Amino acid sequence: MSNCRQCIIKRFNALKTLTQEELEKFSDHKTTLVIKKGENLLTEGNAINGLYCIRDGKGKMTKLNTNGKEQIIKFIKGGDILGHRSILSEELVGLNAIALEDMHVCFIPKGDILETIKENANFSLDLMRNISQQLNDANTAISQMAQKPVRDRLAETLIYLEEIFGLDNEACIDVILTREEIANTIGTATESAIRLLSNLKKDGVIDLIGKKIKIINKSSLKNISEGY
Amino acid sequence: MSNCRQCIIKRFNALKTLTQEELEKFSDHKTTLVIKKGENLLTEGNAINGLYCIRDGKGKMTKLNTNGKEQIIKFIKGGDILGHRSILSEELVGLNAIALEDMHVCFIPKGDILETIKENANFSLDLMRNISQQLNDANTAISQMAQKPVRDRLAETLIYLEEIFGLDNEACIDVILTREEIANTIGTATESAIRLLSNLKKDGVIDLIGKKIKIINKSSLKNISEGY
DNA sequence: TACAATGTATGATATTTGTCATAGATAAAA
């Protein structure tokens, strides 16, 4: 079907340093799959043996807490590469990857990845850069979860969602999340998330149109996210 | 002074896959430094150009929050390797590394690391494994920070501290932290941390001997950390 | 269409946590 060499997605991720031949190899061996809304691409604790490259669609990466609650760790979309742990011997998947809408995903087997790592140090470094960036983001998240009140984290999250998913044609954040999913992102009760969203709307900072959220006053939202 | 080939520390970290020649190269070019208690080995936002390998001593990795508070992200000790971001082009340090007691540290220049990455794919993979493990830990931390109450996080942290630093000859957790540092680890007010420590002591789960903490009933502490 | 299931919203209340104040304990400095 599609060809890695022509895929636009690769320009934006760790695959961008690959040579023509390496891309051909990936293209020949890759499989393409469709993950329907609500289905898992990755499941916590499972083994996989290759990398997944998301072509399009949106998803969430989650973790089941010891108390049984779902925590959303990050959101994913076209261009993201998942499953890097699989190429490091037999490590198991650490997070669930669940589709928020239908996703198209390419799977590149571990063998090809390892071969390419051996031959192309820049690809190695790009993969490392990718993981490293994720670690940096995660460290920031720890700090914010630990020290910011829920209202600030909500504001922060709305800005983050707009950055990740952009705007639809009505200037709303272009992703549909339930209130529960928003609560599971910022780590609070669903009712609290609902209440704080209502407050932000009442203050004219955001607008709520069904499940869609529109940021009206970004600088004010930014201030709230920083505790003012 | 010391030689990388004979260093025991390397057996426990990403340097373990290096060949004799690679270790010689590292040994020839490395510099050794002493970081006094309270001093920074790394400072958030600074540029460095190489990896630091901790020989001995204990430290904390911190992040300054937008509200000016210090968040402790993780603790470090002998065997840990810091500064991996420096080998990925010009990325700046993301966290402060501050000595909790005097540390001895070896510095290996970026050039040697990059050369070795090109020549030894296993070293690449080991570095990746290291960062990947950190990312995994960080994701777990996000989930726990977001969803667990302070008391549970305190219990969790005490168990974690014992795992990392072990016990001294009086069976106390072998690290000295101020109550403020404990509070900055779990993300709460210093007074709250003090109060909850007192509660745990009153319940006979831990003992407090000055700044030293002794875990009396680990399984009970584990239960608390999981919300029971 | 009507029905069930799920999601959203809001009030009342309990619990958790933070803040401020104060005092004693410990460690550092003169």
Next chain:
DNA sequence: TTTTATCTATGACAAATATCATACATTGTA
């Protein structure tokens, strides 16, 4: 040693957040 600064501890109170209850809205489905 004495003095000063920092750290630990605890009470009183305020603020933030969770929980429970209930009602309404929306969505999917028989």
